[in-house]
Amino acid sequence: MDGGYLLYSARGSGGVAAEAALALIGAPFEVVEASTFDPGDVESGDRVLAANPMRQVPALVLPSGETMTESAAILIRLAELHPEARLSPGPDDLARGAFLRWMSFVSAAIYSHYWLKDDPFRLVPDAALHAEVDRRIQDRISECWAIMETATAPGRFILGDTLSVLDLYVAVVSRFRPRRQRFYAAAPRLGEVARRVDADPRLSALWAERYPFEPGWDRL
Template sequence: MAPANTPWTVHGAPASGSIAIDAALTLLGTPYKLIDGATWADSAARERVAPLNPLRQITTVVLPGGEAMTESAAILIHLADLHPEARLAPGLADPRRARYLRWMVYVSSAICSLHWIKPDVGRIGVPPAARDGVVHAVHERIALCWTHMDGQLSPGTYLLGDELTVLDLYVTVVSRFGPWRQRFCEVAPRMAPVVQRVDNEPRLQAFWRDRFPLDGQ
């Protein structure tokens, strides 16, 4: 096991789901080692992650104690719970906790999981020639999922009220993926002002610029 003071190690890539973890660590001021590699496009990155994650994909992190952890939503939940003083998640006794957990898992299972199909539609038994149609269908399904989420939330300043949480970070990052932010704002008008507020969070301006610029979406 690694010493307790060993920094977090994040295997990720610019413009990927790992950016939400990077953003949370940045807000917390937690030191971490970043190892970039787009596992969906880079065989060397897949091999580098393989000993930690048999699926050979990011996001994969190594915790300070030496344990590997995967799944962005789970990592964000764990990270926020490690730092209750930062108030990046509702506590166990907070009435918003169930709502928070529901939507963290929803974004992961109903939306993020669909992006896994796009780099290689053969993963679901579809020939490469059908890729454009499959990607279009995936984007339509994602838009529908955002619409359902938007209809069941009543955001305040942020998605769960007046405090920024890792749910806001997660949705802000994932909303930048296909079918892209403009479509997100069209289908999720209640959530749109929140993600734009997180885009403009002063503590994250340099971070967004370096890791996931929004220009061109």
């Protein structure tokens, strides 16, 4: 896309956080739909392969032609490239360390579990064990949200009174299973932040199209 971003993403995926960031920035972008987590969509992995050898979304092609993968890295870079949008603390901001810490934490301690959770056969060949694997992963995810809850002091948003890409990241990832009701129980103050992001009128059209609040969306 000339002059804009090309984003490999999918409805209901972690890529929606990058879509939300681009929407707030106001930059032109085009989405290539690639539901790589859907076993019924076998061609999605091929669509994203040129941008990401891991066959995963999101992957972002910048106007410069550079390609980026990994949700946290993409969100951090978008905020850096568009400082006028004020979607992250600057390098000299006292909140910068916490911002980088929690962006990395969500990626490494929480989001990373979904590679196995989405398809336990990747590491556990015995299907009889998959329900237990799923239960343990959900417990671990909830535990990690609780750890983040106790180590942060949210204001209107996680780092204070200004929305950042960290808030977008948490709002999207907390919608994955075990879903929001368990997230609210484990991290009630973070839950209030996520609700605030859900209700941001600048994102209402995006949520409706890309991650709609369908009946029962917040429950298992």
